[in-house]
Amino acid sequence: MTPFEVKDCALLLRMSGLPPALNLRELLDRISVCGENVLYHHFCETTLRPTFDDPDYRNDFAVWAKLYLGDRVLAERLGIVDPYAFGTMGELRAAVLDIIDDRLGELTMVPWVRPGDEFHFKEATTVIFDTGERIRSPRALAPAILGMTNGSIYYHFLEALRRPPVGKDDFSAWLLEAGDDFAPCIHALEAIDFHFHSLPHLRKELARVLAAGEEMR
């Protein structure tokens, strides 16, 4: 089988150019016109940013609804949205707009935040580079993962989900080449609920399930 090429990536954040949202109506309006990269960033790239909010919600809109708008109902509804369950960013955008619009319909007043708590729309460029490291056997995958940077974990396990083959992480795609022998490992990787893991935790979890899958073979 071909060696696994370990890539790494780093995120470069920038302002989207959209004005910040001071209330829920403005959030709706901005999301309806923002670029797909903005949506992608606030849903999918949050793990690469410093935050302790990962145990609650993975996307920035849910975190903002909870912490600053004080709308826990909206936070719960947005927080459960899985960006990887949508085929396109357009579908994700439509789903998010529906949730916010429904919530606006339920409220008697548009909720506002105090100055300083606005939602700032950001986007990022993911700079990807080859580390030069190669993994030559499936058995070496788990120990190699333990030595990877957060950027590598993000690129191969999360970012990969939106690359062809869509919905498949790079580790599983590579293990498929090794045939049915590694099916338990692939199933174990698929079973990881990554929404509740920070990248350092995800690294440990990936190594753990791969080692356990090896034992089951």
Next chain:
Amino acid sequence: MTAPLAAYEAIVGSSAVAQLRRLGEKLAGLRVVHVNATRERGGVAEILECMVPLMRDVGIDATWEVVHGDPRFFDISRAIRNGLQGRRVDLSKKDWRIYHDVSEKNAGRMRALLEEADFVIIHDPQPAGLLKYCPNRKGRWLWRAHIDISRSYRPVWKVLRTLVEKYDASIFSMPEFAQPLPHPQFLVPPSIDPLSEKNRELDPAELSGTRAEYGCDPERPLLVQVSRFDRSKDPIGVIEAYRLVRKVTPVQLVLAGSWAADDPEGKAVLEELLEAAQRDPDIHVVLLPSGAHKTINALQRLADIVLQKSTREGFGLTVTEALWKGKPVIGGDVGGIRLQVVNHHTGFLVNTPEGAAHRIRYLLHHRERIREMGNEAKEFVRDNFLPARHLREYLTLFLAIRSGKEERTLQV
């Protein structure tokens, strides 16, 4: 003396260092010039002292220049800086002419270097005027704002904006600090150097020496706030919080800081603090001389809890320093403190002296939480606010701008 990248490997890990070297290989020989106001003091100088050698270590031809000027120029540029931070300042047309004249002279002195560079990074407002006088620029010019200009005094910003908008891009520490500008605005938080005199590990003898110097009792909990004596840092509020705690728990307080000679408000604040300290032997007001890095380091390490009860704050690198020393921080719910202090993880955000007192009492009552939160705080800084992350973002910034592409992903 700044350590090269290898010295950070034990702190951030070999994979993080290897990542930087890989990125550096893609930029080998890139000519980068940083320009700021001074090499001597302040957060920007501390960052550049660390960052420039690290850039060189990964293969970039990085240099660091400072603007030269007479005291009048630095008074004006200090006023510009204060205006950008929201203070009402009077700057006449003559003042701005002096600012431009000095910028032109500096540009004349550095023109060849600046015009040939691939990237010129201009830090804060003092050298921002250089671009206008370097018409044959070959590379990209970036304006790096270390301060919060979101609520700047408009007459100052309106003039400076005419200079800044000519840059190819700007860099802010947080989205909240930015102003609308007609070019890309990147977000790069600052960092602290774990190997500097202010942050390096200290041995027990050094710590006990500082404790004895300021007459602190090793048997009782110590609260410390290190900050400029300025109302926006709310040292009076810290004393109020201390007094509320003192009613139930015997604690000591150190308020350590400096005082800008051109700030009459600071003098009044210092006098109030000294008066409070005279009446209470457990309040220690420490007037720090310039360059008292080891004392700051020791005081932060001696603290049980560090306070940064600001009502207005930039990024708040003193918070980062305290978190790196494994101390939970009770901080004002403003500026960059909000990015760093996360309730129940790295400390607590508070809005009032009462709130600060409540959280101090909570932590002193649950001493094990001080240790747990301190450990978490240190790891948080290790991952996010050390030079390795900062350098990585500069390298990715150079790669992204140089590519000229605007796609979400960039393969290099």
